[in-house]
Amino acid sequence: MTTPLSLEMIRQAPKALLHDHLDGGLRPATVVDIAGQVGYDGLPTIDPDELATWFRTRSHSGSLERYLEPFSHTVAVMQTPDALHRVAAECVEDLAADNVVYAEVRFAPELHIEGGLSFDEVTEAVLAGFADGERRAAAAGREITVRCLVTAMRHAALSREIAELAIRFRDEGVVGFDIAGAEAGHPPSRHLDAFEYMRDHNARFTIHAGEAFGLPSIHEAIAFCGADRLGHGVRITDDITVDDGEVRLGRLAAILRDKRIPLELCPSSNVQTGAVASIAEHPFDLLARARLRVTVNTDNRLMSDTTMSKEMLVLADTFGYGWTDLQRFTVNAMKSAFIPFDQRVEIIEEVIKPRFAVLVG
Numbered sequence: 001m002t003t004p005l006s007l008e009m010i011r012q013a014p015k016a017l018l019h020d021h022l023d024g025g026l027r028p029a030t031v032v033d034i035a036g037q038v039g040y041d042g043l044p045t046i047d048p049d050e051l052a053t054w055f056r057t058r059s060h061s062g063s064l065e066r067y068l069e070p071f072s073h074t075v076a077v078m079q080t081p082d083a084l085h086r087v088a089a090e091c092v093e094d095l096a097a098d099n100v101v102y103a104e105v106r107f108a109p110e111l112h113i114e115g116g117l118s119f120d121e122v123t124e125a126v127l128a129g130f131a132d133g134e135r136r137a138a139a140a141g142r143e144i145t146v147r148c149l150v151t152a153m154r155h156a157a158l159s160r161e162i163a164e165l166a167i168r169f170r171d172e173g174v175v176g177f178d179i180a181g182a183e184a185g186h187p188p189s190r191h192l193d194a195f196e197y198m199r200d201h202n203a204r205f206t207i208h209a210g211e212a213f214g215l216p217s218i219h220e221a222i223a224f225c226g227a228d229r230l231g232h233g234v235r236i237t238d239d240i241t242v243d244d245g246e247v248r249l250g251r252l253a254a255i256l257r258d259k260r261i262p263l264e265l266c267p268s269s270n271v272q273t274g275a276v277a278s279i280a281e282h283p284f285d286l287l288a289r290a291r292l293r294v295t296v297n298t299d300n301r302l303m304s305d306t307t308m309s310k311e312m313l314v315l316a317d318t319f320g321y322g323w324t325d326l327q328r329f330t331v332n333a334m335k336s337a338f339i340p341f342d343q344r345v346e347i348i349e350e351v352i353k354p355r356f357a358v359l360v361g
């Protein structure tokens, strides 16, 4: 029996993150600060601690729709180039402080044009912020690589334009595309045009599917849209049965495993949106034991009151994971990243494995 891992121990581990929303990870003090600068008076409180509590309690609501409500406040303070730059740079610093060594952070340009910015201007401000954050983190002795995914909102009709934006900025740090937002009534196949555009340009994308909605959403994402990864995908368990300890996969679950489709699992968020009842009932461990390609993610660090280390800790506490397991999930994530193969291998071999070796040793 090994000693259980503590939060402090897990903080030391190198981490790779594939699913993190820029507008879901602001520092509460920054929200208050920018709101003051831009004259946004819609915040429920201007005390940063009270605001942090407000976000947390509002988001832990058991429904995806209500979980998404508090985003109106973070989005409201992300409408100028300066604000976007600052939020993006701080995001990188916060991830680096948690020893995240690689992250793909996503945001939806269409939510940040209320101040008159174009999609390109929004994207340029965020990418410049990421680059600045990388420099500041490196100066503080923490190397981190952050790349960007642009997201289209699934209830809107801008996905093709956002896909084109992704391709325009592909050499500038945008490594992929995604669709997000309330799942029910907005099937991924409505955005087929955007996914075809991405495939036509040999580019990668992920789709939020199988979070609030079940197998049909996952089937569409894989079979019709050709998603490279699934955002959440937890409901794939509806296609998995356990008989006398023997795990049996249906055809959809089997194709996810056969094709090594990564699942961007976000344990705390899944509980808060009601996708699963509790961490103990989270299918993470079942999916890991069934050898699907599971990865650990934060989703929204502010709303879910979490970090990569906290997500790893809650899984380690609940399912008894040790360093070997956490390393496997981290390597899974790095293998599934949208940067080129040689760069993925380099981070795995030269950063992740050596740093885990020190921890294990």
Ligand SMILES: [Zn+2]
Pocket: 019, 021, 180, 208, 231, 299
């Ligand atoms: Zn998400």
